[in-house]
Amino acid sequence: MTSISKRKEESHLVNGGVKQSTWSKAFNSNAVWEEKDEFLDVIYWLRQIIAIVLGVMWGVAPLKGFLGIAIFCIINAGVLYVYFSSFQQIDEEEYGGTWELTKEGFMTSFALFLVGLVMSFKMYKLLKYNKTS
């Protein structure tokens, strides 16, 4: 099925009163986003999830120093870029350009990443000390 016919089918479903939930749309490629804010919310929450996951992973690894922070920034921006440009194939200009999509929720996710990193790093040191003593 081509992407155009798939979009037509989805919009028909929407017009027919069967509305896909946001979560199912987020994990379907080429989903139809009638509301711009709905898609921006998806980007926002995916960013927060990535921040928590990477924060915990980096703390447990442990990946110290600014290298870890730089890698987080690259992964955060990169994964979401691939998501909205390749997976969802949205028109970036509709949302104000790639920069607007990249900075959506970025600072909050960065702060969340640091909190996760500090907590998991402390927990890792505690468990390591407990194991070796």
Added chain:
Amino acid sequence: MYMHFFLSFFFFVFFFFFFGARKYFSSLRPGKRDFDTMSTMFADTILIVFISICTALLAEGITWVLVYRTEKYKRLKAEVEKQSKKLEKKKETITESAGRQQKKKIERQEEKLKNNNRDLSMVRMKSMFAIGFCFTALMGMFNSIFDGRVVAKLPFVPLSYIQGLSHRNLLGEDYTDCSFIFLYILCTMSIRQNIQKMLGLAPSRAATKQAGGFLGPPPQAAKFS
């Protein structure tokens, strides 16, 4: 009605935890073994995250009581969001060759939106004073409790202009030691905005964009269904 229950429950948990924490810290002996120090530090970190969640909920609770549930605020917010969306759509469709009349119409709408935004800010000012007063008292209290205490170890050395905050009131030259205020600020930055979004209390992107948001528009008050 659920908001009343929620607020009462929240205050109960907050004060229970707070007084429990005070009793716990006052019972700590100086010169503990490394493991106890580390576990104390981890407990501090968890406590600070919890304090941040509670203060964010407290701020939203106060704002809800003083501002969000009032008819004036609901009316103004709906008006601002409607006008912002309308203005945004108009700006997208306008071309460079658009007539003077159209441009003047947009300017009039922008002026109207600016006035409504200003009125909305005035309504919110009540809660801002109350929150500012509460938080000044709370921060003074927490700062005295956590004064000179290393609450976490950072896995990186912060930049020199941030060290003043991250190493505030701490002894020694180890800049991976983290003070209460730095961790609290990080927690607040991450937790408060997410709580606002989850509770549906954050302003819409369109409204903030038209009002001139700092560092771009904040997330819209929308939940996943």
